[in-house]
Amino acid sequence: xxxxxxxxxxxxxxxxxxxxxxxxxxxxxxxxxxxxxxxxxxxxxxxxxxxxxxxxxxxxxxxxxxxxxxxxxxxxxxxxxxxxxxxxxxxxxxxxxxxxxxxxxxxxxxxxxxxxxxxxxxxxxxxxxx
Numbered sequence: 099x100x101x102x103x104x105x106x107x108x109x110x111x112x113x114x115x116x117x118x119x120x121x122x123x124x125x126x127x128x129x130x131x132x133x134x135x136x137x138x139x140x141x142x143x144x145x146x147x148x149x150x151x152x153x154x155x156x157x158x159x160x161x162x163x164x165x166x167x168x169x170x171x172x173x174x175x176x177x178x179x180x181x182x183x184x185x186x187x188x189x190x191x192x193x194x195x196x197x198x199x200x201x202x203x204x205x206x207x208x209x210x211x212x213x214x215x216x217x218x219x220x221x222x223x224x225x226x227x228x
Contacts, residue, residue, distance in 0.1 A: 101160055102136040108152050109134075123147050138171060 099107070109119050109130075116130040123130075123144055132138045140148065149159045 100136065101139065102134050104159065105130075105148070106134045112152070122151060138175075 109116070114122075116127045116134070120127045120130045123140075125140075125144065129138075133140055145156060145160060149156045152159070
């Protein structure tokens with residue numbers, strides 16, 4: 099029996115909902131759902147808590163887990179996390195560039211407005227405008 103099937107069976111045997119088990123392990127119901135669906139695996143600390151909670155050894159709990167599958171999922175999660183991190187960094191850089199451009203445009207418009215007003219107030223100063 100695979101880990102996710104084992105977890106589901108043990109939870110149901112204890113009469114627990116995903117929410118209740120999540121509260122015991124301090125994770126969300128969605129996390130328990132992902133573990134039971136085989137979409138992700140708990141970290142080592144949660145595995146220890148699970149084995150203690152269900153009164154079984156870690157070996158009994160995790161036996162039949164495909165270690166290569168766990169490694170691949172972890173690598174995939176790390177890649178996705180890296181992509182999101184890169185996107186956030188790019189967004190931050192673009193926001194900074196946008197602010198710089200906006201401030202530059204604001205300063206240029208202010209300069210143009212001031213020179214226009216000065217021109218209206220002092221049109222006779224030809225050396226200033228040539």
